[in-house]
Amino acid sequence: MVIQMLQVRNARCERDGRQLFEDLSFSLAPGELLQVVGGNGSGKSTLLRALLGLYTDCQGDINWSLDEAPLYLGHRLGIKQSLTVIENLRWFGVLREAPVSQDRIDEAVYKLGLTGFEDSLCAHLSEGQRKRVALGQFLIMDNPCWVMDEPFSAIDADGLSFLMAILQEHLDVNGGIVISTHQPITIDRPINTLALQ
């Protein structure tokens, strides 16, 4: 039997008197991608936050068996406007106690298409460029599990195909991904979907 990264049993959540989801049970094994789908307001973001313990008003059992906490990209990007791209990436490393080499950062900046913007303040970037910086955390660290809330929004077509490639890569090294998105995911792998509502 594979050891599951994440095991959820009978999750249930109510917000503002509306039932969002109920009796939700699922699991995530290494090398699996779980796509949460559902209309606007169906509770995708709420579910992801609940998984991470960032929203605690849900019932149910949520069990992680990981050595390192999962990486998370949410609607709030977690990057600071008055720091530069590089400084923001470094800070992600500090938070996760991950030793991030300069080479790795340079490579990430290159892959993200931010060459030339290394020392620009994030306040001076475009919407999509800021999103790219936040996505950088997945490139500079090796945490096995990723939780991504709409990583594709604001990203252009090139960026999209690059993102698909890194998702695929991460699965290939037995990483796990929980992702919510309104756009189709085009990777060469089976995708588990979890439909809300």
Place this chain on the structure above:
Amino acid sequence: MVIQMLQVRNARCERDGRQLFEDLSFSLAPGELLQVVGGNGSGKSTLLRALLGLYTDCQGDINWSLDEAPLYLGHRLGIKQSLTVIENLRWFGVLREAPVSQDRIDEAVYKLGLTGFEDSLCAHLSEGQRKRVALGQFLIMDNPCWVMDEPFSAIDADGLSFLMAILQEHLDVNGGIVISTHQPITIDRPINTLALQ
């Protein structure tokens, strides 16, 4: 000869020492849709804001010939978190001095899929629902020109096809649309594209 809604000649813009666009000339006639395309950071948002006079550090001639100012949806949605959906929609009406009837608002709320959320504070909505509220301004007013900066991001599949329908409708009544988006526009009409970079 058709009277153009918007006529731009030799627009040029530089930001942070980088040339965004140069020698840009185009026009928008009633019933036309102009799609601005380009990668992240290519200057789409900057161009749209410059057209509206919200960014003045660009050179070139920008001439509008409209009776009513265009409606604008930007990266900042312009809705207030501590007001309800209805209150926010009414405020859009006040700003444009448009007499908006209750029926019209109810209809918009219904079309936006926000039934049941009329009196929810926008702070308590999901990302996509908030975007829908901001899109509501296009439903409750009749201004001939729309300027939309990535109206589709955060919107689900249903919402997307609904949006395409209203774009089409607006063009059918001889409205003009300037839109920037990373997703393809699927309407039954010729689309002018303006590629940046």
Place this chain on the structure above:
Amino acid sequence: MNLFIASVQRDLLVHFRHPSEVLNPLIFFVVVISLFPLGIGPEPGQLKEIAPGIVWVAALLATLMSMDSMFRSDFEDGSLEQVVLSEQSTFIFVLAKVASHWLLSGLPLVLLMPLAALLLFLDEAGIWALTLSLLLVSPTLSLLGGIGAALTVGLPRGGLLVTILVMPLYVPVLVLATAMVQAAEAGSETIGYIYWLLAILFGAVCLAPIATAAAVNVATDQ
């Protein structure tokens, strides 16, 4: 005019959603006032002498503390650029913002003033002069403060900067107002001061919103 009324209504609505927000300036005011006796020592004679000053400074600080938020939320959520776009007069909008700021932080202080003055052993003539002067001056404070608030709205942390920009503008009103209170306590004529304060208020109503509207236009240009 429609915009004016709707905008004031909107601001009041937003505030009354969190009823505590309405009380906050008042509580702040009382807290600051009760802090002074702690810092200075509680002798009534001394307190009474400097009471008008203390009350004035507390009122000023309460106004300044709430000043930074006058345009900030509208700027950050994009409402401000919608106003600029709408081709309605930014002057009217700014005036409405100032009016609701005054209704929410100036007027309550005026109403609370008599109580505060009592706390500091002021006598009756002083109390009335104090309340009247605050009534005349607080709209001017909101009007002038609006300029600072609009100038700093695009910056990450405006609070302190607003104070620095606005304080020199406040000096004349502060000086006239305390002079008026002292004149009243000494039993002399105060009508001259009243005229002056009214004249300043009138000037501020006409001119300050122009500067504020210009600053709003600068802030949304980005």
Place this chain on the structure above:
Amino acid sequence: MNLFIASVQRDLLVHFRHPSEVLNPLIFFVVVISLFPLGIGPEPGQLKEIAPGIVWVAALLATLMSMDSMFRSDFEDGSLEQVVLSEQSTFIFVLAKVASHWLLSGLPLVLLMPLAALLLFLDEAGIWALTLSLLLVSPTLSLLGGIGAALTVGLPRGGLLVTILVMPLYVPVLVLATAMVQAAEAGSETIGYIYWLLAILFGAVCLAPIATAAAVNVATDQ
């Protein structure tokens, strides 16, 4: 420990991006202090008597004005939830935040204190006691203020509320500190006060970050 240093560095970096931000608390302090004579009247004798109180209140206000922003920007851009997620100790992070707040708004005030005291005609013994008391007290102010800042970070406008929450906590420190200054001016022993202030500081360092960290966890839960 790594987190502590990196976090302080990050905050200093953000501030020094706008060098004016570093000067602002100082200018604010001087501006507020010069406001009092305007409000109270310019007689030197009277000013000198209440000077320690004025300086204290001004320092308090400068601290309070910058308090609200301690966690706000981190909360709004999502950095705070990243910290909570990271499984690093929130206690350390909070301590780092408080430390940089003190470095940026407490320490400069301590350094400026002698000048401010001169403006208000204080004598030498008073100046030294004032500076020393502020040095001992300002870290406590930052520590206690952090609790209020974290509790209100999720609310639209925290500024005034922070003051209201935190002020009662400040009272004992304020009372001790002014008593110490008055003792020094009267030429009596101050060592007892110093021990007390140190004890309070020590207690605050150990306990306040626990409360603040808990409040941070509540704020990100949504």
Place this chain on the structure above:
Amino acid sequence: MFKWFHRLGSPKIFFEMSGRWQVPLLWLSVVMLTGGAAWALLFVPPDYQQGNSVRIMYIHVPAAILAQSGYVMMSGAAAVFLIWRIKLADVAVKCIAPLGASITFIALLTGAIWGKPTWGTWWVWDARLTSTLVLFFLYIGVIALRSAMERHAGAGRACAILALVGVVNLPVIKFSVEWWYTLHQPASFSLTEKPTMPVEMWLPLLVMVVAYYLFFFAIWIMRIRNEILLTEKNTDWVKQWLATR
């Protein structure tokens, strides 16, 4: 006239014209400054009441006068920038603010130093002193706003607005503070009436005032030229100019 104005508004033309004026202006002001100072320190007889401390006057009074007209010049430039959007006017505002603040600080400092022997105290909350202090704060406000908005495109316009608001306020401050002062302070050391000075005291003062103005202009122009070089460093004419150095 307007055309000339616009021409001068071009950084390049201003740079060329000011290049010819800058050096003579600076020399003239330095000569007058040293000459005036020597005259004041060595040849003017000590005052029968104040003794030698009266010599501070020759530093203090010109600085105090210049502090105020500096603000007027700054707001003039601000108005030009807001109305005609001439970039050079913004540069002028940017360059004059720290100068004005410094000269105001000098006036405050020398006044305080002078106050110690004559009034027995460094500082009183008198009308003129208070309004000078407020003037100082007004300058500081413009500087603080500028440096806070460093990277904003709107920094220039924001500072210009603030400077203009300040100039409207300035007379009101003077008036109110004077009134307040006359209510509370005995007029023992009134500054408002011009002392009836003998000519041999008055003439060097005039020289010093003119010298201060010239020096102020010289520094201002130098700062503007520096700023122009920085902002236009990528243009051809600056590169050519640098090549000829």
